[in-house]
Amino acid sequence: MAFATLPLLLADESDTDALAQALALAWIQHGAPRLLVTLEGELGAGKTTFARAFLRALGVQGRIKSPSFSLVETYRIAIPDLQFKGTLQMPAYHIDLYRFSDPQEWEDSGLREIVGERGASLIEWPQHAQGLLPQADLSLSLVPSGTQRVGQLVAGSEVGMTMLNAVPERLKSG
Template sequence: MSDAQLLLEAHGEDAMVACGVRLGRALQPGVVVHLQGDLGMGKTTLSRGVMRAFGHRGAVKSPTYTLVEPYEFGELTVYHFDLYRLGDPEELEFMGIRDYFSSHAICLVEWPARGEGILPPADLVINIERKDSGRQLQLSACTAEGLAVLGRLRAAA
């Protein structure tokens, strides 16, 4: 496995949240994370862990119908996108999608392929698959920022 990839495993919901907390602690403003995996693989559960890393204690639900849910943490906003029900990528233009992706925000995008051609490229892609009774998360860095996230994850292990 190269420096641009990292494998994590999670066995159960609590372990997936813990992976999200670990990831959240490694993220910096300006990072775009694409979350890929079939329905029920734990993308939203992982996102809940990311929010907990920043101090959020409330519910984190998938913004399937609203497309985006903002979480404010002082100067930082984490935007959680779920594009599962997106009919056409052009709809993202109408909602002002480019305004969300700033150097002061972290963007977590579930079902990013549905926004292809409109979404900015990912710094980090996380593919979640079933492995035995748990999940395997393959993290792939796509940019220098993504490599830095993987470096911080490795250093914190």
């Protein structure tokens, strides 16, 4: 059941980066609970670009490869624990299901266990595991035209709703 849908208009890549940053910061401020974000859109829509900016905002340094060949790239993140003034150590997973030819591969991949643990998971091509993924906290879909992206953000949980509410006004359309 979706909580809310937000239409977006991203003029260029810096808007996509700004969207990812705002969402990542809202997640941290919410105490960084287990998170699943799904990313939909054709090849070149900007899914990996969004995921990179999201991971950067979580403090990931160095190269962020597209996981289209490796299936999953794992990062260790250390984010500020706003309640106890320390840091929270957890994994972040960047997953790309493009190469799945059958949703059953999701079950065989072991990704269900990974995504069910703590940390943040960003999944490109979630429709390639149609019906098998857990409910996403947030689903982003992107439709490209030039450098512009028409986007739609759907919140599927309370944390997703909190993140959706943190989207800067100027990125909203309509």
